[in-house]
Amino acid sequence: MGKPRASKRTLDTFTIKPLNKIIKPGDCVLMRPAEASNPSYVARIERIETDARGINVRVHVRWYYRPEESIGGRRQFHGSKELFLSDHFDVQSADTIEGKCLVHSFKSYTKLDAVGNDDFFCRFEYNSSTGAFNPDRVAVYCKCEMPYNPDDLMVQCEGCSDWFHPACIEMTAEEAKRLDHFFCQNCSSDDPKKLQNSHAASRHSDTKVDTKRRRRGCIAMGVRS
Numbered sequence: 001m002g003k004p005r006a007s008k009r010t011l012d013t014f015t016i017k018p019l020n021k022i023i024k025p026g027d028c029v030l031m032r033p034a035e036a037s038n039p040s041y042v043a044r045i046e047r048i049e050t051d052a053r054g055i056n057v058r059v060h061v062r063w064y065y066r067p068e069e070s071i072g073g074r075r076q077f078h079g080s081k082e083l084f085l086s087d088h089f090d091v092q093s094a095d096t097i098e099g100k101c102l103v104h105s106f107k108s109y110t111k112l113d114a115v116g117n118d119d120f121f122c123r124f125e126y127n128s129s130t131g132a133f134n135p136d137r138v139a140v141y142c143k144c145e146m147p148y149n150p151d152d153l154m155v156q157c158e159g160c161s162d163w164f165h166p167a168c169i170e171m172t173a174e175e176a177k178r179l180d181h182f183f184c185q186n187c188s189s190d191d192p193k194k195l196q197n198s199h200a201a202s203r204h205s206d207t208k209v210d211t212k213r214r215r216r217g218c219i220a221m222g223v224r225s
Contacts, residue, residue: 011048014057014094021100023048023059030098030118031061039066040098042083042120048094057094062086064103064122071131077138077147081109081119084126084133110150121150143168155179159187 013024023029025047030040043061050057064083067074083103101118109121125134138147141163142154154163155176164184166176 007052008049009052009054011050011057014048014059016094016097016099019099023097023100028064028101028103028120029059029061030101031092032096032098042066042101042103043090043092044085044103046089058091059094059097060089060091063088063090064120065126065128070126077149079121079150081115081121083120083122084124085122086126086128088128106150153177155182157182157184157187159183 013022015022023045025045027045029043029045031043033039033041042064043059044064045059046062047060048057049060063086065086065088067078067082067084070084085103099118101120104112104119104121106121106123109115109119112119123138127133140147142165144165148154148163152165153173153176154165155169155171156163158181162184164182166173169184
C-alpha cells in the first residue's frame with residue numbers, strides 16, 4: 001500500500017527570511033539564475049503553496065523574458081530594463097527568491113524621477129512558442145522611424161509635435177538639453193527664422209522627455225526575417 005500524498009496549503013503571504021521581505025500573489029520577484037554569471041530571473045508570483053508541515057514552500061510563477069531571451073532577440077529600441085510578460089508558467093522553490101522588484105507599465109516607468117536597480121518595465125506580452133507579441137505593433141517616431149526607447153533622450157518639434165533623437169538631427173545630447181526652442185527641418189523649411197531660433201540655447205531650460213509622442217506610424221513586432 002502506497003503512502004498517501006501529502007496535502008498542500010495555499011498561503012496568502014510568505015516571508016523571505018534572509019531579507020525579511022513579505023511576498024504575495026501579484027508581486028514581482030528576482031529569482032536565482034541557473035548560472036551565477038547570469039542576471040537574476042524575473043517572475044510574477046501567481047500562487048504560494050506549502051506542504052502540511054509548512055516546511056517546503058513553493059511558488060507558482062509566470063516568467064518575464066528579457067529581450068535577448070526572446071526568439072527575435074534584442075532590438076535597438078528595447079530599453080535596458082525592458083521585460084516581456086511571457087506565457088511560460090512554472091513552479092519553483094521559494095528558496096530561490098533573491099528579492100522583490102517592481103515591473104512598471106511603460107507609461108509609469110517613463111514618469112519615474114529615478115530608476116533603481118530593481119525597477120523594470122513591460123509593454124508587451126510574449127508567446128514563448130511562436131515568438132509573437134501582444135500588441136503586435138508599436139508606434140514609431142523620429143526620422144529613423146524607430147519605436148521609443150526610454151533610455152534615449154528625444155526632443156520635440158514645436159511645429160509638428162514629432163519627437164527626434166539628437167543624433168538624427170545632427171545634434172549632441174548636451175546641445176539638445178540646452179535647447180530653448182526646436183523646429184524640425186520640415187517645419188522650418190518655410191521659415192528660416194524658425195530654423196535659426198530652434199538652435200538657440202538657454203541656460204535655464206531643459207529638454208523634457210514625454211510619453212505622449214506623436215507617432216509617424218507603426219512597426220510590426222515579432223521574429224525578424
